[in-house]
Amino acid sequence: xxxxxxxxxxxxxxxxxxxxxxxxxxxxxxxxxxxxxxxxxxxxxxxxxxxxxxxxxxxxxxxxxxxxxxxxxxxxxxxxxxxxxxxxxxxxxxxxxxxxxxxxxxxxxxxxxxxxxxxxxxxxxxxxxxxxxxxxxxxxxxxxxxxxxxxxxxxxxxxxxxxxxxxxxxxx
Amino acid sequence: xxxxxxxxxxxxxxxxxxxxxxxxxxxxxxxxxxxxxxxxxxxxxxxxxxxxxxxxxxxxxxxxxxxxxxxxxxxxxxxxxxxxxxxxxxxxxxxxxxxxxxxxxxxxxxxxxxxxxxxxxxxxxxxxxxxxxxxxxxxxxxxxxxxxxxxxxxxxxxxxxxxxxxxxxxxxxxxxxxxxxxxxxxxxxxxxxxxxxxxxxxxxxxxxxxxxxxxxxxxxxxxxxxxxxxxxxxxxxxxxxxxxxxxxxxxxxxxxxxxxxxxxxxxxxxxxxxxxxxxxxxxxxx
Numbered sequence: 001x002x003x004x005x006x007x008x009x010x011x012x013x014x015x016x017x018x019x020x021x022x023x024x025x026x027x028x029x030x031x032x033x034x035x036x037x038x039x040x041x042x043x044x045x046x047x048x049x050x051x052x053x054x055x056x057x058x059x060x061x062x063x064x065x066x067x068x069x070x071x072x073x074x075x076x077x078x079x080x081x082x083x084x085x086x087x088x089x090x091x092x093x094x095x096x097x098x099x100x101x102x103x104x105x106x107x108x109x110x111x112x113x114x115x116x117x118x119x120x121x122x123x124x125x126x127x128x129x130x131x132x133x134x135x136x137x138x139x140x141x142x143x144x145x146x147x148x149x150x151x152x153x154x155x156x157x158x159x160x161x162x163x164x165x166x167x168x169x170x171x172x
Numbered sequence: 173x174x175x176x177x178x179x180x181x182x183x184x185x186x187x188x189x190x191x192x193x194x195x196x197x198x199x200x201x202x203x204x205x206x207x208x209x210x211x212x213x214x215x216x217x218x219x220x221x222x223x224x225x226x227x228x229x230x231x232x233x234x235x236x237x238x239x240x241x242x243x244x245x246x247x248x249x250x251x252x253x254x255x256x257x258x259x260x261x262x263x264x265x266x267x268x269x270x271x272x273x274x275x276x277x278x279x280x281x282x283x284x285x286x287x288x289x290x291x292x293x294x295x296x297x298x299x300x301x302x303x304x305x306x307x308x309x310x311x312x313x314x315x316x317x318x319x320x321x322x323x324x325x326x327x328x329x330x331x332x333x334x335x336x337x338x339x340x341x342x343x344x345x346x347x348x349x350x351x352x353x354x355x356x357x358x359x360x361x362x363x364x365x366x367x368x369x370x371x372x373x374x375x376x377x378x379x380x381x382x383x384x385x386x387x388x389x390x391x392x393x394x395x396x397x398x399x400x401x402x403x404x405x406x407x408x409x410x411x412x413x414x415x416x417x418x419x420x421x422x423x424x425x426x427x428x429x430x431x432x433x434x435x436x437x438x439x440x441x442x443x444x445x446x447x448x449x450x451x452x453x454x455x456x457x458x
Contacts, residue, residue, distance in 0.1 A: 004218045004232070006335055012226075012235055013330075013339035020242040021299040027249035029295045031257045032275040039262060 116166055123162040130154045196399075209394050216390055217383060219333070222325040224317055233325050234333020236317060241307045241330055274298070281423060286431030289355050293430050296347055297423035300340065304422060307331055308382060308415035311389070312407060331418075332382040334375075341375030344426045352433030363433040370429065374422060381418050385411060 134151040215221050223230040252271065260268055278301055282294035311329040319325050330336045348370070352360025392398045392406050 004334065005338065006232075008229075009231055009235055009333075009335040010339045010342075012231065013238055013333075013336045014343055016235075016238045016242050017299070017303060017340060017343060020245060020303055021296060023242075023246040024249055024299045024302060025295040027246070027253040028271070029275055029278075029298050031253060032271055033279055033294070035257070035260050036272055036276060036279075042262075 119162055119165045123158060127155065127158055130158060209391070212390060212394065213387060216328070216332070216386055217334075221321065222319045222323065223321075224325070225320045230320055232333045232335060233317060233319075233327050234330050234336050237310055237327045238307065238330035238333075238336055240315070240327070241303065241310050245302060245306055274302075278423060281427050285424075285427035286434055288431075288436055289351060289434045290431075293347075293351065293427060296344075297427055300344065300426065301419040301423045303340075304331060304378070304419040305415045308385070308411060308418065311386060312411055328386050329382050331378050332386045334379050334383075337379035337382070338371075338375040340378060340422070341373075342371045344374055344422065345371035348426065348430045348433060351430050355434035356437060359437055360433050364429075367429055370425075374425065378418060378422065381414055385414050 131151065134154060137150070138146075138148075211221070219232040219234070222233060224233055224236050225231075226235065256267065256271075264272055275298065278298035279290075279294040282290040282297060286293055307330040310327070311332070313327075315327045316324050317327050331340065345364075345367075348367075349361070349364040352364040354360070356363065388410065389403075389407055392402055
């Protein structure tokens with residue numbers, strides 16, 4: 001063969017290289033590559049784990065923020081309810097007080113009117129009694145002028161008394 | 173450097189140099205060459221006069237180099253596998269970093285060039301790269317070996333033997349072929365056969381590069397006058413450089429073409445275009 005090419009030696013070289021290839025693959029290449037791949041996977045897992053945790057944390061944060069916002073809104077709503085209830089209660093109390101006051105006033109007026117009517121009736125009855133008594137006295141013992149004076153004095157005294165009673169009834 | 177140290181330095185170093193030169197001149201007679209430069213270079217290529225007996229089989233010195241390199245690499249790999257890899261740490265030390273860089277480099281090359289199938293490819297180009305690199309550096313060691321004739325020969329790089337280069341080139345092509353067939357059946361086979369010049373180009377590129385390096389080194393070492401300073405540049409730097417370049421080139425080419433032939437075939441969808449019917453002027457009614 002030209003250039004000293006020898007098939008047998010080519011085969012011997014091939015055998016040599018195949019042995020080297022198999023040996024290097026098993027002894028060096030595969031273990032080192034497996035180690036590197038395992039380490040890469042470990043770092044990738046760590047990365048993905050960290051990313052997942054970060055995502056979870058951000059979700060939790062969003063949830064908490066949402067809850068806080070909800071709580072604020074709830075507090076505000078409850079405060080408004082309470083304020084409304086308070087206002088209603090105050091209004092009810094005011095109305096009740098007003099109604100009570102009106103009732104008291106009406107009853108007082110009614111009482112005063114009744115008292116006035118009673119006192120007027122009493123005064124009239126007393127005047128008529130006094131008039132009857134005076135007439136009786138005049139007719140029996142004194143002169144007409146004296147009797148008339150006494151009658152007038154008695155009537156005046158009776159009127160004052162009835163006025164005073166009326167004033168006290170109105171104040172009540 | 174103190175004055176005393178300077179005196180010692182300037183007296184010891186020239187003395188050593190003078191002694192070395194005297195030694196070289198005195199021992200020159202021991203290295204009288206039987207062959208001329210022409211014969212030496214012819215032997216370097218054709219190995220007609222320096223065959224070595226391997227279990228009774230006459231072989232080129234390159235084959236012995238190949239077995240020695242393989243043995244050394246496998247021994248190193250076994251030691252690393254037993255003593256170093258079980259102690260690998262998550263944060264790598266210097267040696268672990270070198271190993272990881274080497275494996276990661278070829279693995280990355282396989283992944284980037286052949287994204288669909290790269291498990292075996294990474295291991296193959298790793299082995300080929302390591303073999304070419306350390307095989308080329310092997311010529312720097314210069315191990316002497318006895319030939320079948322009884323003369324001494326310095327073991328060359330394994331791939332400076334054309335049989336070694338052809339073996340690696342053809343094996344790379346066969347590897348690509350098998351990968352193509354496994355991935356794409358007939359289409360992969362045709363895709364690989366299309367690159368029929370690949371085994372020849374790969375083999376002869378390796379052979380040419382390694383042989384030229386060896387020839388230049390042979391030339392330089394042949395003459396005594398060129399044996400000072402120059403071998404440092406020629407022997408070490410050139411060897412190192414073309415060891416790196418050849419390892420990279422073969423690994424890259426193999427990965428690239430393997431990626432091409434194993435790429436899954438995607439059927440192109442034919443877009444049917446409707447031909448617009450245009451009325452001819454005669455059909456247009458006025």
